Amino acid sequence: MSIGTFDSSNLDAGQKVAVKYFSVAIVLFVAQILFGLLAGIQFIAPDFLYNVLDFNVNRMVHINAMIVWMLFGFIGSVYWLVEDESGVPLVGAKLANLNFWIFTTAVVVVVLVYLFVQVGPGTQSSIWLINEGREYIEAPRWADIGIVVCMLIFFYNVAATFMKGKWSGISGVLVLDLVALAGLYLAGMFFTANISMDQYWWWWVIHLWVEATWEVLVGCIMAWGLMKTLGARRKIVTTWLYIEVALMFGSGILGLGHHYFWIGTPEYWFTIGGFFSALEPIPLVAMVVHAVYDSGVHRFRNGNHPALAWLIAHAFGNFFGAGVWGFMHTLPQINLYTHGTQWTASHGHLAFFGAYATIIIAVMYLAVQKWRGGVWMSGDMPGNGWKWKWSFALLNIGVVGMTVALLIAGYEQSFIERALEGSTWAGYFAGQTQPWFIQGMEWRMLFGWVTAAGIVLLVWDLATIGRGETRTAINPAVSGEPATAAA
Amino acid sequence: MIDPVAVNDIMAAAIAGALIIMFGATYALLFAFSRLRGQRLLMIGAYLAYGLLAVSVAVLARTLNLEGFWQSVTAVMLVGYFVAPRLIWNLCAGTHPPHGDDNPGTHPNPHSASGGTMQ
Numbered sequence: 001m002s003i004g005t006f007d008s009s010n011l012d013a014g015q016k017v018a019v020k021y022f023s024v025a026i027v028l029f030v031a032q033i034l035f036g037l038l039a040g041i042q043f044i045a046p047d048f049l050y051n052v053l054d055f056n057v058n059r060m061v062h063i064n065a066m067i068v069w070m071l072f073g074f075i076g077s078v079y080w081l082v083e084d085e086s087g088v089p090l091v092g093a094k095l096a097n098l099n100f101w102i103f104t105t106a107v108v109v110v111v112l113v114y115l116f117v118q119v120g121p122g123t124q125s126s127i128w129l130i131n132e133g134r135e136y137i138e139a140p141r142w143a144d145i146g147i148v149v150c151m152l153i154f155f156y157n158v159a160a161t162f163m164k165g166k167w168s169g170i171s172g173v174l175v176l177d178l179v180a181l182a183g184l185y186l187a188g189m190f191f192t193a194n195i196s197m198d199q200y201w202w203w204w205v206i207h208l209w210v211e212a213t214w215e216v217l218v219g220c221i222m223a224w225g226l227m228k229t230l231g232a233r234r235k236i237v238t239t240w241l242y243i244e245v246a247l248m249f250g251s252g253i254l255g256l257g258h259h260y261f262w263i264g265t266p267e268y269w270f271t272i273g274g275f276f277s278a279l280e281p282i283p284l285v286a287m288v289v290h291a292v293y294d295s296g297v298h299r300f301r302n303g304n305h306p307a308l309a310w311l312i313a314h315a316f317g318n319f320f321g322a323g324v325w326g327f328m329h330t331l332p333q334i335n336l337y338t339h340g341t342q343w344t345a346s347h348g349h350l351a352f353f354g355a356y357a358t359i360i361i362a363v364m365y366l367a368v369q370k371w372r373g374g375v376w377m378s379g380d381m382p383g384n385g386w387k388w389k390w391s392f393a394l395l396n397i398g399v400v401g402m403t404v405a406l407l408i409a410g411y412e413q414s415f416i417e418r419a420l421e422g423s424t425w426a427g428y429f430a431g432q433t434q435p436w437f438i439q440g441m442e443w444r445m446l447f448g449w450v451t452a453a454g455i456v457l458l459v460w461d462l463a464t465i466g467r468g469e470t471r472t473a474i475n476p477a478v479s480g481e482p483a484t485a486a487a
Numbered sequence: 488m489i490d491p492v493a494v495n496d497i498m499a500a501a502i503a504g505a506l507i508i509m510f511g512a513t514y515a516l517l518f519a520f521s522r523l524r525g526q527r528l529l530m531i532g533a534y535l536a537y538g539l540l541a542v543s544v545a546v547l548a549r550t551l552n553l554e555g556f557w558q559s560v561t562a563v564m565l566v567g568y569f570v571a572p573r574l575i576w577n578l579c580a581g582t583h584p585p586h587g588d589d590n591p592g593t594h595p596n597p598h599s600a601s602g603g604t605m606q
Binding site: 233235236239240243270271274275278279281282285286288289290292293294319323324325327328329330331332333334336337338411414415419420 | 571578579
């Protein structure tokens with residue numbers, strides 16, 4: 001085992017697969033921000049790249065890259081922990097590697113088609129080979145099927161490993177969740193002529209993937225991550241994982257109803273969506289009380305400061321992005337005006353970043369630490385850890401700045417376009433030309449550049465942190481001073 | 488059918504919605520710290536935050552024209568916010584063993600430790 005250099009002999013088979021997924025995830029994260037910048041510029045200068053890379057293409061790649069990099073990040077995180085959690089080597093490691101290359105190649109092909117083919121005739125061939133035309137899940141049908149197959153192979157790797165090794169509370173929840181991860185995607189793969197029915201099933205993928213299966217995945221990763229970064233007790237994190245799953249069943253699944261307000265579904269969805277959306281903040285209140293309890297009752301030591309900082313950012317980002325920004329406009333009486341405006345984009349930016357990007361970055365720092373031989377990543381890092389601190393600050397300030405700018409633009413849009421002008425075409429253009437909207441977009445662009453600077457530093461830091469370090473990490477479970485590794 | 492928020496109340500409704508979550512969290516935070524440190528002043532602050540939460544709920548209910556079923560939703564929400572921190576605190580105390588009861592991160596599996604990050 002070597003220390004201070006990237007050495008795959010420091011990793012188990014699952015972790016070797018994981019670092020591949022993390023590497024692609026980072027590339028796609030950069031792509032997400034790059035295409036976000038292009039789309040942002042087009043809000044200010046609509047002629048920019050007109051007929052070359054139109055807004056609809058940039059926006060599609062921006063959002064699809066986000067979904068896929070997070071999916072790669074989650075898959076990598078699960079491969080990272082599976083051997084540690086099961087106690088046995090990964091079952092089907094060769095298949096897992098093959099699956100990674102197939103999945104990655106498919107993603108590259110889909111993106112190239114998005115960029116260079118872009119559109120096709122209104123025929124089945126376009127749906128199967130170019131673009132399915134369904135917002136957020138535009139991937140052509142062959143790729144849809146491929147995603148489900150890749151998820152099933154991933155499920156096999158994880159479930160077979162736990163079956164061969166030992167089960168735990170975390171692994172049980174995780175494996176059940178992977179069934180839903182593959183199964184729910186099927187709901188977005190068939191077409192119905194009735195647009196209301198089509199949207200009804202489409203939301204199963206969009207909402208239930210994100211607010212059910214991804215949330216539970218994050219719960220499993222967070223539970224494992226808290227044990228590794230803070231030495232939290234297994235019994236406690238498992239108990240809270242069960243509570244989270246129960247709360248998710250109680251509010252997250254039927255919270256789906258807040259997407260059914262305006263798509264032509266029956267009126268009882270107002271009641272269901274409103275009631276369960278009102279319940280959704282309860283887990284966040286629970287989180288606050290639990291965090292205070294743990295910080296006061298236990299004295300934790302931490303062996304990876306960047307990872308812990310990103311876990312804390314996750315807690316705050318989830319609270320503000322999903323909780324505050326969500327409840328602000330989730331009840332139908334106000335959602336009537338805000339739905340689909342920049343207000344929604346504001347909520348989406350902070351919630352996706354806060355709830356998902358942060359925790360994947362935290363696991364990436366844990367991965368880099370182990371990949372370099374379990375190096376020291378607490379205080380007193382070379383350069384005082386300026387790169388991770390600046391990337392952390394720039395990314396958080398950038399996303400929060402974009403969120404506030406989009407909120408201002410969204411408020412103006414809701415007020416002028418929706419409330420005053422009644423959602424007419426004239427209202428749409430009146431809203432888009434108001435100074436508050438335009439200035440909001442300009443400020444969003446500025447903070448977009450701040451975010452871009454943050455991702456550059458993040459990539460640089462992940463590639464260099466711990467290089468040449470000779471001290472080994474603190475084990476948070478057992479308090480102790482850093483040790484200098486034997487060469 | 489729902490009665491949409493009046494144009495002049497859009498901002499008030501949105502801010503009230505955000506404040507409900509903020510004051511809900513402040514109430515929970517101060518409640519938990521008060522229990523942890525045994526300080527009465529913090530508990531007074533917690534109830535003050537809950538009072539502001541109730542005001543925010545009232546503003547939301549008024550601006551969103553909530554009636555009938557919707558009023559019962561707001562009532563349930565107010566009760567839920569009041570009891571949730573207490574229930575969670577009791578759950579914390581019940582699920583956290585006394586010091587030394589078990590080992591941090593200990594795996595039930597005797598074959599464990601194939602490479603935790605910190606090892």
